[in-house]
Amino acid sequence: MRRLIPTGDAAHPVAFAEVPQPVPEPGEALIEVEAFAPNRGETFLLEHPRPGLLPGKDIAGLVVRAAADGSGPGTGTRVVGHPAQGGWAEFAAVPAHSLAALPDGVDSIRAAALPLAGITALRLLRTCGSLTGRRVLLTGASGGVGHYVTELAVGAGAELTVVTATPVRGERLAELGASVVHEVTAAQGPFDVALESTGGPDFPVALSKVRPGGMLVWFGQASRAPVTLDFFHLLSGPERVTVQHFHYAGAPYGSDLATLVRLVEQERLHPEVGRIAHWTETAETLVDLRERRIRGKAVLMTGGTEGTTRGTE
Missing domain, CATH: 3.90.180.10 (Medium-chain alcohol dehydrogenases, catalytic domain)
Known part of the structure; x- marks a missing residue:
């Protein structure tokens, strides 16, 4: 073969x-x-x-x-x-x-x-808990994971702001109900949850947008640049924020795949x-x-x- x-x-x-x-x-x-x-x-x-x-x-x-x-x-x-x-x-x-x-x-x-993008989105949002009425920030939203997170999070009642590199990349996400910006600095916080996937300089900016006691879930480094955080700078920013590392992997995957297929069949996921x-x-x-x-x-x-x-x- x-x-x-x-x-x-x-x-x-x-x-x-x-x-x-x-x-x-x-x-x-x-x-x-x-x-x-x-x-x-x-x-x-x-x-x-x-x-x-x-x-x-x-x-x-x-x-x-x-x-x-x-x-x-x-x-x-x-x-x-x-x-x-x-x-x-x-x-x-x-x-x-x-x-x-x-x-x-x-x-x-x-x-x-x-599979990978959809399972990541499902498991990522489960990590956040209930999203109804919560303000959520998503960086690096242009790819497959971002699309699924957007459709699922908006469908679950979140007030979602997404960051995309260009207006063209944000058009579809806006149609799905997200507010679209093209720089993390332009996102109007504070947010209950930040889902951060780009790393580099965007990470500390996204962290600064989280409300006191909120959560940042780090699930990627698409920029391929490492993150640098200044401990003392954070003292003037959000207090008691939880930073959680996330990776989607962990078989079995069949149940999550069946959920994704059902959502597609019901035209709730596109x-x-x-x-x-x-x-x-x-x-x-x-x-x-x-x-x-x-x-x-x-x-x-x-x-x-x-x-x-x-x-x-």
Whole structure:
């Protein structure tokens, strides 16, 4: 079968290789991959790939062999999955507990855009507790996580302010009910909760916008710049603020995937897919995703013909 593997070349991060089909463990199902969605964090890993890296965590496809231990969806079921790695291939072995069945009304493109970003958004908002009537600040809101957080938080009754790099990136979030600014300094606090994903100089500014006794949840460093905090400067800012580190990971993922699928089916969650392309265009798509030339998610299709519809901001 064909699989995409790292090249170590930033200008062309992946290339095709012919490899044996994966052999699932007893608790894994074999999935014929129809679509997969790379994440921006994966583009960073591909700059200096570790030995043995097999990229690919967000997939949708068909169960061609159910898990031998009897767990998970049966053979012939359309599914969305979140394997630890190896999803950018014709076939992937996925733990049964990290799969969710897809109803007829949810296509593979939208499903593939759900896992990492959607699970992150769900678990991030659970960390915040009830959002009804609370003022929330979200930095780095332009990507897939930001879109899902916006739609879910507004739907839960939050008064949400989001920070996006450009007006174009903020248009869709404004339509979903968020107030949009393009610099953290422009956000009108105080906020009950700040969800901070950019790091660098934005972190201390976001922290300064939190009310006394509020919370900042740090869930990313998209700027790739480390954070510097001045202890004495904080004495003149918000008091008793809790800073909580957050990382989404922790299987099983099946229950959260099922929740996301249900919300999509009910039209309460709308994946934003900024590009759909054939997987022969994965290398170019990864570069554009890394350089922020794609709004929302990019989805690559393994079947059909080459030259699928493309979209770029």
